[in-house]
Amino acid sequence: MDTYCGANCESCPSRADCRGCYATGGSPFGGRCVAAERIRAAGREAYAAFKEALRGEINALLAAEGIPAAERLFELRGYYVNLPFPTPGGGEVKFLNDRDVYLGAQIELKEPGRCCGVAADDTFILICRYGAGGSEPELVLFKKR
Numbered sequence: 443m444d445t446y447c448g449a450n451c452e453s454c455p456s457r458a459d460c461r462g463c464y465a466t467g468g469s470p471f472g473g474r475c476v477a478a479e480r481i482r483a484a485g486r487e488a489y490a491a492f493k494e495a496l497r498g499e500i501n502a503l504l505a506a507e508g509i510p511a512a513e514r515l516f517e518l519r520g521y522y523v524n525l526p527f528p529t530p531g532g533g534e535v536k537f538l539n540d541r542d543v544y545l546g547a548q549i550e551l552k553e554p555g556r557c558c559g560v561a562a563d564d565t566f567i568l569i570c571r572y573g574a575g576g577s578e579p580e581l582v583l584f585k586k587r
Contacts, residue, residue, distance in 0.1 A: 513547070
């Protein structure tokens with residue numbers, strides 16, 4: 443499969459659900475893909491610059507929270523990173539779209555069994571903490587850009 447971002451589709455766990463970047467005009471799962479949108483609009487070099495600037499912005503926010511920096515951002519399907527956060531009334535809320543593709547990273551924390559997750563696009567940055575398999579998610583920050 444050909445991709446806008448150069449991802450290796452052969453190793454993708456969502457390959458069976460993917461309709462392909464070129465075939466769908468950059469919506470392989472039916473939603474937005476920040477990588478495809480940026481690359482189609484301005485090319486891969488501009489996308490790489492956007493991605494690096496976003497990583498810098500994210501790392502500044504992580505540092506303010508005492509969380510280690512993200513070394514790299516990856517294209518991530520919303521389905522895998524759209525955690526249900528508990529609400530004060532006992533319900534749950536999700537902030538992402540399962541069909542979209544975001545930029546994100548997972549950062550291991552010093553707390554045993556806990557990680558920090560980051561998901562972002564050109565409109566927001568979400569930072570959270572969670573346990574194994576996304577258990578016990580805790581929203582750290584949701585910032586509009």
